[in-house]
Structures are given as C-alpha cells and as structure tokens.
Amino acid sequence: MAGIIAVGDVAFDRHTALVPPGQSPFQDALELFSTADILFGNMESIMLPSDFPKEFIAKNALCSEDHVANFIADAGFDIMNMASNHVLDCGRAGMEHTRKRLESLGVRVTGVSKRNFSPHVPVFCDLNGLRFAFLGFLEENNCTHAAEGDRISYLSGEKSVELARELSKQCDCLVMSIHADMEFQPAPSLPKVELCRKLADAGARIVLCHHPHCPQGVELHNGSLIAYSLGNFHFRIDSYLKTGLPYTSYAQALSIEIGEKGNILSWKRNHFMIRNLELGRPERTSPEESAQIEGYCRGLDAILADPQELRKHWHSSSLEYFKQYWDIFRKKEADEFLQNDLWRIWNQENFNWLAGIRDWTERKQSEKFRNKPAEEHHRP
Numbered sequence: 001m002a003g004i005i006a007v008g009d010v011a012f013d014r015h016t017a018l019v020p021p022g023q024s025p026f027q028d029a030l031e032l033f034s035t036a037d038i039l040f041g042n043m044e045s046i047m048l049p050s051d052f053p054k055e056f057i058a059k060n061a062l063c064s065e066d067h068v069a070n071f072i073a074d075a076g077f078d079i080m081n082m083a084s085n086h087v088l089d090c091g092r093a094g095m096e097h098t099r100k101r102l103e104s105l106g107v108r109v110t111g112v113s114k115r116n117f118s119p120h121v122p123v124f125c126d127l128n129g130l131r132f133a134f135l136g137f138l139e140e141n142n143c144t145h146a147a148e149g150d151r152i153s154y155l156s157g158e159k160s161v162e163l164a165r166e167l168s169k170q171c172d173c174l175v176m177s178i179h180a181d182m183e184f185q186p187a188p189s190l191p192k193v194e195l196c197r198k199l200a201d202a203g204a205r206i207v208l209c210h211h212p213h214c215p216q217g218v219e220l221h222n223g224s225l226i227a228y229s230l231g232n233f234h235f236r237i238d239s240y241l242k243t244g245l246p247y248t249s250y251a252q253a254l255s256i257e258i259g260e261k262g263n264i265l266s267w268k269r270n271h272f273m274i275r276n277l278e279l280g281r282p283e284r285t286s287p288e289e290s291a292q293i294e295g296y297c298r299g300l301d302a303i304l305a306d307p308q309e310l311r312k313h314w315h316s317s318s319l320e321y322f323k324q325y326w327d328i329f330r331k332k333e334a335d336e337f338l339q340n341d342l343w344r345i346w347n348q349e350n351f352n353w354l355a356g357i358r359d360w361t362e363r364k365q366s367e368k369f370r371n372k373p374a375e376e377h378h379r380p
C-alpha cells in the first residue's frame with residue numbers, strides 16, 4: 001500500500017517568492033504533506049538565477065528567483081511536473097535552470113528532459129513493493145511551440161494513449177499528469193474527457209490534470225482515478241479574482257490510497273483556501289468551509305457522470321471563449337487584431353472551444369431540421 005498526495009498549480013513570482021526566514025509558503029499544508037509517501041505537484045512558474053539578464057525575461061513571464069526551489073523541496077515535494085504552458089517563459093535557459101535546481105535538491109522532474117533525452121521517459125519510483133511511473137504532458141498551442149520544444153512532453157492524442165499502454169506494462173501504477181484545456185471552467189471539455197478516459201482505459205491508473213486554475217470534478221473510470229483539474233495550490237490570484245472567478249481560491253490536495261496491486265483503494269480531497277490573493281498561499285479552512293467547498297466539488301463530480309450536462313457545459317464554455325474573442329475583435333482595428341490577438345488564439349489557446357462551437361452549431365442545425373414539418377424537408 002502507498003499514499004499519494006497531489007496538488008495543482010504551484011507558481012512563484014517576485015512578490016510571492018518573498019517569504020520571511022524560517023517560514024514556509026506551504027506552512028498550513030505541511031502536516032498533511034508529511035503523511036504522503038509520494039507528494040506530487042505541478043510547477044507552473046520558472047526559476048532564474050539572480051544574475052539572469054532581465055531583457056531575456058518575457059513581458060508576462062511567470063518567474064521568480066531560484067531560492068523558491070528550497071520551499072518546494074523543504075515542503076517534501078517528491079515529483080514536480082514541469083510540462084506547463086509557462087515552461088518557456090524565460091526560454092530554454094529558464095526551463096533548464098528550473099529543472100536543475102529542483103533536481104539538485106532531490107525533487108524529481110517530469111514533463112521536460114535533458115538534452116538528447118526523450119521527454120516521454122517517466123519518473124519511476126519504487127515504494128512498498130510497488131513500482132510507480134509518473135509522466136507529465138502539456139497540450140500544444142498553449143504558449144509554447146512544438147517546434148521549439150523537443151525536450152517538452154507534448155500531449156498528442158493517440159500517441160499518448162499508446163504510450164500509456166506501453167508504460168503501464170512497466171509499472172504497477174502509472175500516473176499521468178496533463179496540463180491542458182480551457183481555463184476557468186467548472187467542467188472539462190468533451191475532447192479532454194474522452195482523452196483522459198482513453199488514457200485510463202490504456203492503463204493509466206491515475207490521471208491528474210491542471211491548467212484551468214479552478215477545481216473540476218473527480219471520477220473513477222473503470223477503476224482508474226481521473227481528477228480533471230486540481231486548481232491552484234500556491235498561486236497569486238489577485239488578477240484572476242478581479243475578473244470574477246471566485247473558485248480560483250479553492251486549493252486542494254488530493255489524497256489517494258493505492259492497494260497492493262497498484263489499484264485505487266480510496267481518495268479524498270483536503271481543502272485549503274488562498275485567502276491573501278497577493279501572497280497566493282494555501283491556508284487552512286474551517287470545518288464549515290471545508291464542508292461547503294466539498295459540497296461544491298461533489299456538484300462538479302456529478303457533472304462528469306451526466307453526458308448531457310457535460311456537453312452543455314462544454315458548449316457554454318466554448319461560447320464564452322468565442323464571445324471574449326469576438327469582443328476583442330469588435331473593439332480593435334483589423335490590423336491590430338491580426339497582429340496581436342490572432343497570434344494569441346493561434347499560439348496560446350487550445351482548440352477545444354473551437355471544436356465546441358462547431359459541435360454546438362451542428363447540433364443547432366440538426367435540431368432546426370428535425371423540428372421542421374415533414375413536408376418542408378421535401379419542398380422543391
């Protein structure tokens with residue numbers, strides 16, 4: 001038997017990296033973390049040495065100085081996924097420095113590789129007679145370019161499913177970490193759900209997802225556990241909350257008990273709250289708060305069990321995304337839109353929302369057709 005604890009996005013910037021000596025930004029979670037055999041998280045930001053030239057830092061880069069690696073190692077993190085959309089915010093140099101800093105402190109890294117190594121080689125760890133394999137993936141078209149990222153583990157549909165099939169034969173419990181999908185939505189897109197279920201069917205015993213910045217539901221699919229979004233865990237969220245997204249402050253640590261054959265025995269959400277929006281730290285919740293958040297999360301689980309509800313959410317998320325871009329388009333000159341925003345759509349966003357719009361339109365058309373009187377269908 002073994003226990004895994006997994007959290008979502010862990011990110012530091014210059015502000016959140018300022019922690020008084022002797023304190024941990026994960027203070028309120030340390031007691032829980034100490035109960036984990038394996039502690040896993042998603043590394044959403046980049047670490048740079050203090051002499052890194054400022055001119056090479058991208059305008060919206062999510063990065064901090066590299067002492068934050070000590071906070072992560074001291075909190076007991078064993079494995080961090082680095083395949084996130086911010087991995088190239090400070091170029092390859094930033095990616096490489098972050099990986100090296102974490103590994104130098106004993107934190108193992110998945111999702112990116114050393115030069116001349118495949119990023120699809122998982123982190124193996126043997127524990128209590130069980131062999132675990134952890135492999136992180138990043139959805140393409142999400143800030144990064146595949147052409148520049150041969151050392152980043154990109155998610156690629158059937159190829160990733162095939163990889164799950166192969167790797168599951170090499171371990172007792174395959175854990176896949178997926179950084180993907182539309183942000184700030186309470187439910188995953190249908191293509192994401194289909195892919196995660198395929199990965200599970202192919203042998204992934206646990207699928208841990210992140211990137212939406214808010215929690216989404218958890219389901220057991222043919223004995224495998226899929227957590228569609230673990231949300232933020234350590235993340236400065238002041239700008240997100242200003243845009244009316246309260247669920248970005250729900251931080252959770254998912255405890256999973258693994259049985260003798262690598263099977264899922266049980267799972268549980270442990271709730272925290274990011275109360276200080278600028279500091280972004282996970283803080284304890286009262287029993288009442290925990291019960292209220294758990295109730296909300298169970299509602300999210302229920303969406304996953306209802307195919308119609310899931311499709312409805314995907315369509316409304318897609319329309320929301322479409323409206324956002326439509327508004328940008330309307331307010332700008334075509335030239336400016338083509339130069340600044342079309343690039344963003346093309347390079348930063350996954351296309352699940354576009355597929356959602358297409359699916360929604362097709363359904364509307366077929367409904368219209370079905371609802372017409374029969375003679376109208378055959379009118380010459």
Ligand SMILES: [Fe+2]
Pocket residue numbers: 044084085086179210211
């Ligand atoms: Fe992300």
